[in-house]
Amino acid sequence: MAYSFDIFADDPLDAAYVQWLVEEHSPRIARHFGRLWDYYANPSREIGRHSHADRKVGDSGRCYVQAQEWGLPARLTGLSHAAGHPAPVPDIQRKEVVIENDIAWRVNAAVDFLFGKPINFVSRSPDGQKRAEIERIIKAVFAANGDMGFLQDMAVLASVYGFVDCIVRPGEPIANPISTSLHNVPIDGAVQLARSIDLELIEAPRALPVLDENDYRRIRYYVQHFQQRRNTVTARDSFLARLLNGPAGGMDRRQVVDVTEILSPAAWQRYEDGRLVGEGPMPWGFLPVVHIQNMAQPYSYEGLSDVEPLMPLQDELNTRLSDRASRVTMQSFKMYLAKGLDGFDRRPVSPGRMWATDNPDAAIEEFGGDAAAPSEALHIAEIREAMDKTSGVTPVVAGILKSKIGNLTSAVALRLTLMGMLAKNERKKFTYAGGLRRIGAMILAILDKAGVYRTSEADRDIDVLFPSPLPEDVMERLREAQIKKELGVPAEQVLRELGYEPQQTPNTKY
Secondary structure, three states, rough: OOOOOHOOOOOOOOOOHHHHHHHHHHHHHHHHHHHHHHHOOOOOOOOOOOOOHHHHOOOOOOEEEEHHHHHHHHHHHHHEOOOOOEEEEEOOOOOOOOOOOHHHHHHHOOOOOOOOOOOEEEEEEOOEEEEEEEHHHHHHHHHHHHOOHHHHHHHHHHHHHHHEEEEOOOOOOEEEEEEHHHHOOOHHHHHHHHHEEEEEEEEEEHEEEEEEEEEEEEEEEEEEEEEEEEEOOOOOOOHHHHHHHHHOOOOEEEEEEEEEEEEOOEEEEEEEEOOEEEEEEOOOOOOEEEEEEEOOOOOOOOOOOHHHHHHHHHHHHHHHHHHHHHHHHHOOOOOEEEEEEOOHHHHHOOOOOOOOOOOOOOOEEEOOOOOHHHHHHHHHHHHHHHHHHHHHHOOOHHHHOOOOHHOOHHHHEEEHHHHHHHHHHHHHHHHHHHHHHHHHHHHHHHHHOOOOOOOOOOOOOOOEOOOOOOOOOOOHHHHHHHHHHHHHHHHHHHHHOOOOOOOOOOOOOO
């Protein structure tokens, strides 16, 4: 692949370094982040009869394998993953495999705690009328990009990978071209134009940021590399491919293009299959990329993933559950050992059946049957408890109540029970609120540069208010709001905390 970076002359970019990012670094991080996603989603894969590994799985009677089987020992699966791909282990039969995905519900519960209720964007502009207009514009952009769905997708990606990036892409009416006809646009027109702004979430396997060598928090260039499927079918086909994939055409024949996109504060480029297909200046004067960590991690571009620390515990849980299933399978049914009885194997054992023999040494011995294994049950319970402590998400968050925990009668007792989840939620609020504030500021800066809606630096300061994730007493909240109002808290802020949108007029004074 030959890169031409003449357009980035103001801040030179090393072509050899970008080539290394795309060809060597990208596959490596794709494998790492792909494994994190597999442990979260635990997708199933249908097996065929083409490889030795698939044939061994098929012999167990199941027609699929799950992603989390990757972490199970070979004594259970009969497969080894040491070489990076499954290979059958000789003389080992596949056992009962049990997968219980304890990671997905914990991640989803944490996302529901963070973005289970609508959030509020509050402008801190010194102009009262402009505050109302800015809030309307910001809410319109997020509504056009999915609103709560966008926020929840963002939280899921960041929880799994440890971070998520968002590219703010102006729509065609704003970006191409920057026309003087957009000046003095009325507020209704500005809102309509703002809705064309696309907030594109970039998943971690695609992100290849070029960071400042002296400051890891500053992105010099943002490179993303991915494969894009086109709505065309490749003409390449062969008799062997049809034979291996069957008459149903199991092979995906859609055309796939390797896309590399490079963004800088001054310019942008797009390559497809190594060919430069587009480039141009960046008219905004800044890099329109917002980086959001799931939870802050010192001296690292990536944040802390919710999935990665749970993977070893998930493997141990699945291993013990599979061991228990094998034991139950072997011991659930009573078995009989007959000595000195001719034709015993041809006669079923059933109630009322009489057995007779002339052999004085004949006997029927019973063995098997399920037996209690308290150490096994205790070990599984301790693994789940370890996952609770590691993730901060307990079964109570998912509505599972045990023992006397259902006797909680006060908000204080509920908060103490969910202390770990609430503390982790507060840490996430800090990073996500910062990212959403930067997205809002970029939206306003782009609209200002395009002449759609004029704002200053002070006008672009935005607060993000998160509602409480806990169930609350309405009357108690109203009494608290009344006290805040008597203490002098602005009525508009009190209404927003209650979840109501204050009615504002052009002459509103705060």
